[in-house]
Amino acid sequence: MRQDHLVAAGQLSRADVERVLDRAAEFDAALESGESLPARYPETVLALCFYEPSTRTKMSFETAMKRLGGDVVDMGSVDASSVKKGESLADTVRVIEGYGDGIVLRHPREGAARMASEFVDVPVVNAGDGAGQHPSQTLLDLYTIREAAGLDDLTIGIVGDLKYGRTVHSLATALTEFDAHMHFVSPDSLRLPRSVRFDLHEAGAQVREHTELDDVLPELDVLYVTRIQRERFPDEDEYQKVAGEFQIDADTLDAASDDLTVMHPLPRVDEIAPEIDDTDYANYFEQAHNGVPVRMALLDLLLSNHE
Amino acid sequence: MSDHELRVSKIRDGTVLDHLPGGSALHVLALLGIDGSEGTGVSVAMNVPSDRMGTKDVVKVEERELSQAEVDVLSLIAPRATVNIVQEYAVIEKKRVERPESVAGVLACPNSSCITNADEPVTTRFDVLDDGLRCSYCEEIIREGIADHLDVG
Numbered sequence: 188m189r190q191d192h193l194v195a196a197g198q199l200s201r202a203d204v205e206r207v208l209d210r211a212a213e214f215d216a217a218l219e220s221g222e223s224l225p226a227r228y229p230e231t232v233l234a235l236c237f238y239e240p241s242t243r244t245k246m247s248f249e250t251a252m253k254r255l256g257g258d259v260v261d262m263g264s265v266d267a268s269s270v271k272k273g274e275s276l277a278d279t280v281r282v283i284e285g286y287g288d289g290i291v292l293r294h295p296r297e298g299a300a301r302m303a304s305e306f307v308d309v310p311v312v313n314a315g316d317g318a319g320q321h322p323s324q325t326l327l328d329l330y331t332i333r334e335a336a337g338l339d340d341l342t343i344g345i346v347g348d349l350k351y352g353r354t355v356h357s358l359a360t361a362l363t364e365f366d367a368h369m370h371f372v373s374p375d376s377l378r379l380p381r382s383v384r385f386d387l388h389e390a391g392a393q394v395r396e397h398t399e400l401d402d403v404l405p406e407l408d409v410l411y412v413t414r415i416q417r418e419r420f421p422d423e424d425e426y427q428k429v430a431g432e433f434q435i436d437a438d439t440l441d442a443a444s445d446d447l448t449v450m451h452p453l454p455r456v457d458e459i460a461p462e463i464d465d466t467d468y469a470n471y472f473e474q475a476h477n478g479v480p481v482r483m484a485l486l487d488l489l490l491s492n493h494e
Numbered sequence: 495m496s497d498h499e500l501r502v503s504k505i506r507d508g509t510v511l512d513h514l515p516g517g518s519a520l521h522v523l524a525l526l527g528i529d530g531s532e533g534t535g536v537s538v539a540m541n542v543p544s545d546r547m548g549t550k551d552v553v554k555v556e557e558r559e560l561s562q563a564e565v566d567v568l569s570l571i572a573p574r575a576t577v578n579i580v581q582e583y584a585v586i587e588k589k590r591v592e593r594p595e596s597v598a599g600v601l602a603c604p605n606s607s608c609i610t611n612a613d614e615p616v617t618t619r620f621d622v623l624d625d626g627l628r629c630s631y632c633e634e635i636i637r638e639g640i641a642d643h644l645d646v647g
Binding site for chain 2 (some may be wrong): 195275276277294295296297298299301302305313317318319381382419
């Protein structure tokens with residue numbers, strides 16, 4: 188990967204993705220075997236700047252940096268920081284650049300990470316920018332798909348909040364680098380935004396849109412389920428119209444192939460019934476665990492570029 | 495003598511912007527950052543008859559020769575504009591506007607959640623597509639009503 192920053196999935200070529208995933212597989216194997224990893228970055232400090240809540244992304248970046256021998260500094264909650272005093276993001280990242288060797292940024296506004304990357308010289312990773320992109324999640328999603336079903340000759344159904352779902356936007360864009368048939372299933376009001384449809388069209392991707400999961404479920408290798416995100420809706424009424432639209436339970440999956448892999452970026456609310464958790468379909472906890480080796484690989488490549 | 499020339503006399507030195515869509519002249523001036531405060535002559539003819547366009551606007555800016563880069567931004571709202579550079583009452587150069595690869599600082603992003611709409615020290619920037627514009631930050635695409643998003647002057 189030649190980039191200094193990772194702000195959007197569109198930056199990633201197939202070769203970039205494969206390099207990260209191959210490196211992640213090495214870390215994954217080492218972590219699995221319990222062998223102690225050499226401290227590759229003993230003097231390195233990663234700055235975590237999360238303007239929105241996070242559990243998995245933040246903790247897995249923290250774990251990844253520590254597993255690589257480095258450490259983290261955490262801006263903490265927005266309420267307890269200078270942001271509360273009205274400091275701009277541009278000023279905040281320029282200050283934090285002095286503390287960390289890289290910045291992981293989550294922010295409620297689209298384009299925040301790209302802007303931040305223009306103000307600092309250390310690598311910036313977009314850990315979610317509003318309803319925009321979440322490219323490091325995409326890398327762990329791709330890793331999980333590669334392990335479970337392979338990334339070529341793949342038929343994937345992406346279900347739920349396709350409009351505001353940043354993991355969806357990044358994943359769909361990245362999959363254009365592979366031989367993937369993509370089916371997007373959502374209510375009309377939550378279909379993919381124009382910018383993502385534009386990218387898929389420009390890339391010549393094999394894409395279909397649906398409003399019913401039944402239309403495509405039997406042919407899927409992977410079912411990627413997303414949460415309808417209450418916090419992104421301009422008003423509660425609009426949210427209530429579509430909340431609970433897609434709920435996957437054992438009955439739903441009767442029509443699925445036995446080899447289907449069910450994924451979810453988590454957190455879930457009620458999109459996937461707990462009864463699925465113990466079936467062979469469920470891969471979402473494994474997916475979350477993959478966050479650590481994949482983010483180790485990503486940090487390794489970005490930090491080694493920066494040395 | 496054509497209708498617009500009756501209304502607006504020839505200029506000695508400067509730039510004549512012709513074949514602007516009817517009603518777009520004030521947007522054109524805004525895009526070029528011309529508001530009259532420069533103290534030089536600016537003539538505007540709006541909605542004059544045109545064989546080719548039905549109606550058109552014409553803008554004459556005196557004592558200023560607009561560069562290709564300056565006029566290319568007009569392609570967003572006046573893709574058929576012609577640009578004549580005038581010296582001593584004679585046209586010494588004719589240009590057409592060309593679509594630039596990107597435009598900075600002239601449009602506001604219509605996505606209210608875009609970082610460029612927060613109170614940040616950042617200039618808007620759009621990549622120019624074949625049939626629209628795309629915010630370089632949030633990737634929002636604008637296809638219709640580009641003039642509605644002008645943020646200049």
